[in-house]
Amino acid sequence: MGIIVGSQTRLVVQGITGREGSFHALNNRRYGTNVVAGVTPGKGGQDVEGIPVFDTVSQAVVATQANTSLVFVPPRFAVDAIYEAVDAGIQTVICVTEGIPAHDMLLAWHWVRERGAVLVGPNCPGVCTPGQANVGIIPADIFAEGSVGVVSRSGTLTYQLGKELADMGIGNSSIVGIGGDPIVGSNFIDVLARFEEDPDTDMVVMVGEIGGAEEEKAAAWVADNMNKPVIGYVAGLTAPPGKQMGHAGAIISGSSGTAASKVEALREAGIEVGKNPTEVARIVAEQRGVTVG
Amino acid sequence: MDLYEHQGKELFARYGIPVSEGRVATTPEEARTAAEELGGQVVVKAQVLIGGRGKAGGIKLASGPDEAFEHASNILGMDIRGHEVGRLWIEKASDIKAEYYLSVTFDRAAKQPLIMLSTMGGVDIEQVAEEHPDRIARRHVDPLLGIQPYEARQLCFAAGVPVELSGQVVKIILQLYAAFRGEEAMLTEINPLIVTPDDVVRALDAKFTVDESALFRHPDVAAMRDVGAADPQEQMARERGVTYVKLDGNVGILGNGAGLVMSTLDVVEQCGGSAANFLDVGGGAKAEEIVASLEVILADPKVDSILFNIFGGITRCDEVARGIIAALTTLDVTVPMVVRLDGTAAAEGLALLEQADLDGVTVSSTMLGAAELAIEKAGRATAASVS
Numbered sequence: 001m002g003i004i005v006g007s008q009t010r011l012v013v014q015g016i017t018g019r020e021g022s023f024h025a026l027n028n029r030r031y032g033t034n035v036v037a038g039v040t041p042g043k044g045g046q047d048v049e050g051i052p053v054f055d056t057v058s059q060a061v062v063a064t065q066a067n068t069s070l071v072f073v074p075p076r077f078a079v080d081a082i083y084e085a086v087d088a089g090i091q092t093v094i095c096v097t098e099g100i101p102a103h104d105m106l107l108a109w110h111w112v113r114e115r116g117a118v119l120v121g122p123n124c125p126g127v128c129t130p131g132q133a134n135v136g137i138i139p140a141d142i143f144a145e146g147s148v149g150v151v152s153r154s155g156t157l158t159y160q161l162g163k164e165l166a167d168m169g170i171g172n173s174s175i176v177g178i179g180g181d182p183i184v185g186s187n188f189i190d191v192l193a194r195f196e197e198d199p200d201t202d203m204v205v206m207v208g209e210i211g212g213a214e215e216e217k218a219a220a221w222v223a224d225n226m227n228k229p230v231i232g233y234v235a236g237l238t239a240p241p242g243k244q245m246g247h248a249g250a251i252i253s254g255s256s257g258t259a260a261s262k263v264e265a266l267r268e269a270g271i272e273v274g275k276n277p278t279e280v281a282r283i284v285a286e287q288r289g290v291t292v293g
Numbered sequence: 294m295d296l297y298e299h300q301g302k303e304l305f306a307r308y309g310i311p312v313s314e315g316r317v318a319t320t321p322e323e324a325r326t327a328a329e330e331l332g333g334q335v336v337v338k339a340q341v342l343i344g345g346r347g348k349a350g351g352i353k354l355a356s357g358p359d360e361a362f363e364h365a366s367n368i369l370g371m372d373i374r375g376h377e378v379g380r381l382w383i384e385k386a387s388d389i390k391a392e393y394y395l396s397v398t399f400d401r402a403a404k405q406p407l408i409m410l411s412t413m414g415g416v417d418i419e420q421v422a423e424e425h426p427d428r429i430a431r432r433h434v435d436p437l438l439g440i441q442p443y444e445a446r447q448l449c450f451a452a453g454v455p456v457e458l459s460g461q462v463v464k465i466i467l468q469l470y471a472a473f474r475g476e477e478a479m480l481t482e483i484n485p486l487i488v489t490p491d492d493v494v495r496a497l498d499a500k501f502t503v504d505e506s507a508l509f510r511h512p513d514v515a516a517m518r519d520v521g522a523a524d525p526q527e528q529m530a531r532e533r534g535v536t537y538v539k540l541d542g543n544v545g546i547l548g549n550g551a552g553l554v555m556s557t558l559d560v561v562e563q564c565g566g567s568a569a570n571f572l573d574v575g576g577g578a579k580a581e582e583i584v585a586s587l588e589v590i591l592a593d594p595k596v597d598s599i600l601f602n603i604f605g606g607i608t609r610c611d612e613v614a615r616g617i618i619a620a621l622t623t624l625d626v627t628v629p630m631v632v633r634l635d636g637t638a639a640a641e642g643l644a645l646l647e648q649a650d651l652d653g654v655t656v657s658s659t660m661l662g663a664a665e666l667a668i669e670k671a672g673r674a675t676a677a678s679v680s
Contacts, residue, residue, distance in 0.1 A: 020577075020607075075506065101507035102399060103477045106436050109404050125606065137576070139606045139636050154552020155576075156604045159636055160660065163604070180551055182401045182479070209552050212401045235555040238540075238562045239571075242343075246536045246551025246573040249401070259559075276560050278661055 002129030002174035003149070003194040003201070004092060004120065005033070005068060009133045012037040012060045012090070013051075014081045015072035022048050024072065024096075024137055031140050033133040036064040058088040068092040070126070070135050075099035078122060079108050086117045094135050095121035095185070105183040112185060119185025123247070125155035125177035138175060146171020148284060149195040151188060152207035153180050153214075153247070157235060157277070161207060164281035168290055173201040180209070180247030188218035196226050203229050205284060206271070208262055210236035211250040215262040219269035229287060232266040232273040233280045234259045294505050297340040299382040300517045301481075301499025308472040310465055310483075311495045315384030324365030327383035328358040334386035337364040341376040344417075349373045354386060379521060387497060392485035393454070394418050394429075395466065396500075397473040399480065405433040406473060408440070408466065410452040414485040428452075440470040461494040462486075476514060477507035526570075526592050533585040535574055542567025543671045545590040545599040545628070547583075549574050549608045557602045560660060566668030569596045576607040583616020588624060600667035601632040602660055610634040610642030618649045629653045629670040633663035 011028065015021040016038025026049060029035040035051055037060035044055035054060040057069065069085040071078055071093060078097040085093045093112070100122045112119045120127055126136010134140040137155070143162045148170055152158040155177055162175060176191045178184050188206060195201045204226075208215035215234060222230050237259040239245050241252040252258050266273050272287075274280030285291075296304070302312040316327035317340075328335045339351030346352055351373050355361040361383060371378045392415035400407040411429045413421045422429055430451035434440045445466040449459040465486065473481045482500035489495065508515040520528055530537030536551070540558070544566050548554040551573050558568045570593065574586050590596055603613050613634060620626060632654060634642045646656060655670075657663035 076509065099506045101477055101510070102479065102504045103436075103474065103507065106399070106404060106406075110437055137607050142636065152552070154550060154555075155606060156548075156550025157552030157556050159604045159606055160553055160556070163635060182399065183404060207552070209555055214402065217402060235552050235559060237559045238568070239555060239558070240538070240540065243538045243571075245538060245555050245571055250551055250555070275563060276661070277556060278659070 012066035021072035031134040071095040098123040124179030144171035149201040149204040216265040219265040223269035296501040301501035321365040325362040328361035339378040391488040396482035538571040543597040545596040548602040580616035597671035605637030614642035614645040631667040
C-alpha cells in the first residue's frame with residue numbers, strides 16, 4: 001500500500017511543458033506512475049509524449065479524473081497553482097518548487113487544510129512508493145520495495161539514506177520528502193501518523209535538520225502515539241548559529257533549533273538516533289535482525 | 294535577510310511607528326555633523342547585524358558634536374562578536390521612564406504570526422521568558438483575518454500596560470503587525486519600546502528580518518542589502534548563484550542539496566576534521582556551476598583539500614565530472630580533491646574522471662570513506678606547509 005501516492009494515483013503535472021516539468025513527468029511515468037494529464041495555461045490541446053495538456057486543472061480533472069497534482073511551477077506562481085489544484089477538487093498536491101514566499105505559504109497552508117486536502121512541500125523532492133508510483137524528483141531506482149517508511153526534510157540526504165539501506169538489503173514502503181521551507185504542507189507528525197496506520201510499514205526512519213521545532217514536536221508525538229519503532233537522524237550538528245544553511249528553514253535562531261537539542265528530544269522520546277546516515281542504516285539493520293556484512 | 298537598526302526604523306516610520314530622529318554616519322566627521330544638525334545630546338550606535346552591541350561598548354551617549362566625534366572614532370572599526378562596525382546611527386537621545394518589549398514573529402510551528410508584549414523590556418527577552426514567563430503577554434493572530442484592535446487591547450491589559458498609555462501601545466501593535474505583513478517579515482522586534490517622562494511611547498531599537506524569497510516584491514528592501522558587510526567569498530557565491538557559508542576549518546566542501554551538505558560537514562567533524570565551508574551547488578548543476586563553485590571555495594586560503602559529495606537526483610554526475618575536469622584545466626588548483634559520486638549518471642561520471650586521469654583527484658565510493666580521505670589529505674598539506 002504505502003502512503004500518499006500508490007497504484008491509485010492519477011497524476012496531473014502542473015507546469016508540464018517546462019523543462020523540469022516535462023523531464024520529471026516522463027520520468028515518473030517511466031517508473032510506472034499513472035500520469036494522466038498536464039496543465040499549462042494557454043497550451044491546452046497539446047501533448048507531452050502522449051500526456052494530454054489542459055489549460056486549467058479543473059478541465060484536466062473533468063477529462064481524466066486526476067486525483068493527485070505535482071506542481072512544477074516557478075516560485076512566483078506556484079502558490080496560485082496550489083490553490084487552483086485544490087479548488088479543482090484535487091485531494092493530494094505535491095509541490096517541488098523552491099523559493100515560495102513564506103507569507104504566501106502561511107495563507108495557503110490554512111486554506112488547503114480547511115478544504116481537507118493533503119499538501120506535501122513546497123521545496124520537497126516528492127513522494128515515492130517503491131513498485132507503485134513515484135511523484136516528484138526522487139531518483140526512485142535507489143530504493144527497493146520493503147516495509148521501512150522514510151520521512152525527511154531533505155532531498156539528497158534521503159537518497160543517501162535510501163542507498164545505505166538498500167546496500168544492506170532493506171527496502172521501503174514509502175519515501176516522503178516533506179521539504180525544507182519554514183512552512184510546509186505536511187509536517188513530520190502528519191506523515192508519521194500515516195505510516196503508523198499503513199499496514200505495509202513496520203518501521204520508520206525520520207530525517208530532520210536544524211531550524212524550527214518540528215522534530216521536537218514529532219518526538220513527543222511519537223512517544224504518545226506510535227507503536228511502530230522510529231529511528232532518527234538530524235543533520236547540522238556542526239552548523240553555526242544565525243546562518244541559513246541552504247534550506248530557508250534551516251537556521252538556528254538564538255538557542256532554539258539546534259541539532260543537539262533535537263537529538264536530545266528524540267532520544268528522550270525513546271527514539272534511537274544515528275550520528276550519520278551510515279550509522280542510521282546500521283541501527284535499522286540491527287533492529288530488523290539483518291546481518292551487517 | 295537581516296536589516297540594520299536604521300533601516301528597520303526607516304520601515305517603521307513608513308508604517309507610522311514613532312522613532313527618534315537620526316542620521317547615518319560612516320566617519321567621525323559625519324558623526325559630528327549629524328550631532329550638530331540634531332542638536333543636544335545624541336546617542337552614537339554601532340550598526341551591526343548582531344545583538345549585544347550595548348554590552349560590547351557599541352552604544353555611547355554623547356553630550357554634543359565633539360563627544361559624538363570621539364565616540365564615533367572609537368566605535369568605527371570595532372569588532373562586535375565577529376562583526377566589524379562600518380556604519381553608525383546617530384540619533385537624538387531620549388529620556389526613559391520605562392522600557393517595554395514588543396515583537397511580531399513568524400511562528401512556524403503554530404502556522405500563525407505571534408505577538409509578544411512585555412513591560413519588562415530593554416533586556417534579552419529569552420531571559421525574561423525564563424525568569425518571569427508570566428510577564429510576557431502572547432497572542433497568535435489568524436493570518437487570514439489579520440489583527441483586530443481588540444486583540445491589541447487584550448495584549449495591553451495582559452501585559453499590564455498603564456491605561457493612560459494603552460492607546461499609544463495599541464496603535465503601535467497594529468502598525469508593527471502591518472509592517473510585518475506589508476514587508477513580508479519573518480521577525481519584527483522593538484526592544485526597547487520606551488516610555489518618556491512625558492508619556493510618549495517610541496521605538497528605540499528596531500530588529501527586522503525579511504523573507505529572502507519575497508524580496509522580488511520589495512525592491513526597495515532588497516536594495517538595503519549591505520554587500521560590503523558580507524564575507525567576500527559569500528558575496529562571490531551569491532553572484533554565482535550558489536549557497537555558501539564560510540566556516541573555520543580547512544576541508545573545502547562541495548555537495549548538492551542542503552541536507553546532504555550539512556550531513557557532510559557533520560561527518561567531516563566526526564572523522565576528526567573540520568570543514569572550511571558549506572556549499573550547496575543546488576539541483577541540476579551544470580559543469581559551469583561546478584567550476585564557479587570551486588572558484589568560490591578556492592578563494593579561501595585556508596582550504597587544504599576539497600571534498601565533493603554528490604548524490605545525483607536532478608543533478609547528473611557526468612555533468613559534475615565535466616565540471617571537475619574543466620576546473621582543473623582552467624583554474625590553478627593546487628589542493629587535492631576527493632570525489633564521491635552516486636545516483637544519476639554516476640557510472641558515466643566516474644568513467645569520465647578515470648579517462649581524464651587527473652593529478653590530485655582521488656575517487657571514493659562512500660561518504661564516510663571520502664571524508665576520511667579528504668581529511669587525511671588536508672592534514673598532509675598542512676604538515677607540508679609548516680615544514
